[in-house]
Structure formats: C-alpha cells, structure tokens
Amino acid sequence: MTCRLRHWALLGAAGAVALAAGLGFALWDRTPPDASALLALSLPDTNGTSQSLGQWRGKVLVVNYWATWCGPCREEMPEFVRAQRDLGPKGLQIVGIAIDQPAKVIEFAKELGLNYPALIGSYDAVDIAKPLGNRLAALPFTVVLDRTGQVAHTQLGPLKPEQLRTIVNALL
Amino acid sequence: MTLDRLARTFANLTAVAALGVAALAFAQGSPLPPDRAFRFSAALIDSRTIEARFTIAEGYYLYRDKIHFAVEPATAGLTVPPLPEGKVKEDQFFGRVETYRGGMVVRLALKDAKPGKAIVIAAESQGCADIGLCYPPTVQKVTVAIPEGSLVPGAPTEAAKKTWFN
Numbered sequence: 001m002t003c004r005l006r007h008w009a010l011l012g013a014a015g016a017v018a019l020a021a022g023l024g025f026a027l028w029d030r031t032p033p034d035a036s037a038l039l040a041l042s043l044p045d046t047n048g049t050s051q052s053l054g055q056w057r058g059k060v061l062v063v064n065y066w067a068t069w070c071g072p073c074r075e076e077m078p079e080f081v082r083a084q085r086d087l088g089p090k091g092l093q094i095v096g097i098a099i100d101q102p103a104k105v106i107e108f109a110k111e112l113g114l115n116y117p118a119l120i121g122s123y124d125a126v127d128i129a130k131p132l133g134n135r136l137a138a139l140p141f142t143v144v145l146d147r148t149g150q151v152a153h154t155q156l157g158p159l160k161p162e163q164l165r166t167i168v169n170a171l172l
Numbered sequence: 173m174t175l176d177r178l179a180r181t182f183a184n185l186t187a188v189a190a191l192g193v194a195a196l197a198f199a200q201g202s203p204l205p206p207d208r209a210f211r212f213s214a215a216l217i218d219s220r221t222i223e224a225r226f227t228i229a230e231g232y233y234l235y236r237d238k239i240h241f242a243v244e245p246a247t248a249g250l251t252v253p254p255l256p257e258g259k260v261k262e263d264q265f266f267g268r269v270e271t272y273r274g275g276m277v278v279r280l281a282l283k284d285a286k287p288g289k290a291i292v293i294a295a296e297s298q299g300c301a302d303i304g305l306c307y308p309p310t311v312q313k314v315t316v317a318i319p320e321g322s323l324v325p326g327a328p329t330e331a332a333k334k335t336w337f338n
Contacts, residue, residue: 071300072305136206136307137308138305138307140304156203158304
C-alpha cells in the first residue's frame, strides 16, 4: 500500500468510526423515555382542584410545559387551542403545566380562550420532565403520549403547527 | 504496523469519533445551561462597591426586570441602582419589556461589608434563547472576599455552578 492510499484508508476508517459513534449517540439519545412518573403526577388546576394526569389515560395526551413569562410558549399556544377544538372529539387531550403564578395563568388563559386544562406546575413537575428530555428545565417542553401512555414524542422548544398535527393524527 | 503507530492511529480515530459526537450534539442545537448562557461574575472595586456582570452568550437574552441581586449576610447592606437600559421590545402580553444581549454590568453599593470577611452576591436572572426557549428564574452565587485594611481591586469571581435545577 502506498503512503497516500494508506492515508485515505485511515481517513475513511476514521470517518466510519465517527459516523458509528454519532449514530450510536443519536440512538442512545432517542431511547423512548418512561412516562409513568408523569402519569402519576397530580397538580392543582387554576381553581386549586387537584388533577391527576392519569385521568386522561386512553387519550392521545399532549402535555405542554409553559409559562406566561415564556414568549415562545405563548406563541405556540393558539395552535394547541385550535388542535384541541378540532381533534378533541377524536380523542386528543392537551394539558398545560404552567411554571407560573396562578393569577397570571388565569389572566392569560382568559385572554387566549384556553380550552384545555391549565395545571400549576411545581418543582416536582419540572423534575419529572428531566428524564423525558428536558435536562435544562427550559420552556416550552412538550410530551406526546399515545393512548397506552407510551411516549411518542418529546419536544424542547416550540412545535410547528403542522408537526403537531402530523404527530397527533398518527396516534388518533 | 508498530505498536506505537497502532496506538497513534487509535488515538486519531478516537479524536475523530469524539469530533463526530460533538458535531452531532451541535447539529441537534443543544441549548446551553442557563449558568453558561448567562454567566454571572462579581468583582470587588472597593469596600463599598461590587461590579456585577452578566456575560450573555450569542443567541441568548436576559429580561431587565427579572434581574435581582441580594447579599449574604444581609447586614452588608446592598443597594442596587437602576439597571442600565436594555433593548426595548413590545410584548403583546407584557407590553414594553427591556432585554439585554451580549452582557450587562452594574455597580452595586455595600453599606457595611466587614473587612476580612467574605460576602455572597446572589444574582437572580431569567432569560431566553433565540431558538425559542426560555429558562426558569436562575440564581447564581458568587463569593467575594472583603480584604482587611486597604483595598486592592480583585479579579472577577465566577459564579458557583450550582443552581436549583441541577
């Protein structure tokens, strides 16, 4: 083997290793997380009544972590309202978990015409989202569960309207 | 191939693989943790003045009205002047909001910091990333030593990495 050939062979091998490592990392990063802790969670709604997320088992459940102080969260929420209106009768349930003060949540819910439950999040609720892919506790963060309670999609950052519809329609 | 060469080849391959992983993580747009996106530091100017600084990574911004400072012990008597003006943004829900990009520096006044003791400056901040993410309020703490006798300005001290979501 000439020196140049060996050089290219080595470079090719290095590339293959890099690709394998990258793919390995990507697959490891995408291992479906367990939603049982999320479904076992109970949080107060804006009336102070405790609501268990498990009550919506059997529906396609979209859990959206948000806050009024989070601009990107507020921007994506009108699409959640439309999706709940259009797809609710087919079995979609959107639930918001607000990392916020109840008074601000009530005010914003009224302004937006929120047609799905807004629960008031706690540090526990934030902790539960960490193994689901939100290590930084940032917002918005959305978890989509299928009718059996399995995680179908997690999204850190806003969901595009068409992306939400595609994911949800495939599960309904 | 000699053993030495084999070892070198292996080291090269490992390096390239590491690069591949890093490139992938970057391609996924991994957001920075808030204490790296909004790095807080504090430097002693004199026994009555602390320079507080946020160094904000590119693509991130802090809300002016969400920045709060506190000192421990409280007896050191912290006075926070009005923060520098930020960039004005019209928010449809909150109205007029001001944000900082790149960085923000403010000089905090201490009324009664004891020489020879350390004080802790706690800085609470809240900000977002342009990729469409916001972080919950984060507290970063920096310990600043107040020297005995005459004062020599110290180098800025980086904030402790621990925050509530770690």
